[in-house]
Amino acid sequence: MMLNGIKILIGDDSILARKQLKDIVSTYGTPVFLEASNGQDAIDLYKKESPELVFLDIVMPVKDGIAAITEIKAYDKDADIIVVSSVGTQTQLKAAIEAGANDFIQKPLNAEQIHHIISSRFEGR
Template sequence: MSKKILIVDDAAFMRMMIKNIVIKNGYEVVGEAENGKQAVELYANGSPDVVTMDITMPEMDGIEGVKAIRAIDPNAIIIMCSAMGQQSMVMDAIQAGAKDFIVKPFQQDRLLQALERVLSRGK
């Protein structure tokens, strides 16, 4: 059974890029959100195996999104996606419970490595 991914990014082209990579590599996309608030709602309804979460978004940023999702499911697996220069925010995200992070713009291999790594650790 393919692993289910929830993609969270305020940039539509970034969601599309991640979606294309994961589908092409056998994952199932169970939802897309453009901010942390939508991500929390979709997570509660969709039970994804992994969430890819942008840090900087309107309404609710990725760090608050991580905290809210982990309040629902302490075992949630979340990979943060950040632009260069957001290292302090990445540390905040890891402390909030994110399992890994990738720096944008990223290569397909880096995303797939992060997914394999967090999934191999299990929930």
């Protein structure tokens, strides 16, 4: 399974979190990474680039991840959005799923969880 050329958007205000996720995903090839440090930038990048997969933090400046999910899903109901957050409360998780998130990963990142997400979406590439 190779992700060469696949666009993946990572929205997280933490440079370190974005780097960790890129490092794990890069073990599956050379995807095109799009990075956003706040929810509004994530929305704008999604609309401009139409990535195949989105990883979004919940707590971000300008617009949070829930608002970003809502706007991205309103723009493209088929957007594949994975919430990646250390804010693992049931309320936040429920809000993310209700907004349209397809899956949820708890920080700190676990390579096995990322593998499961990637393989379930891109198996056979």
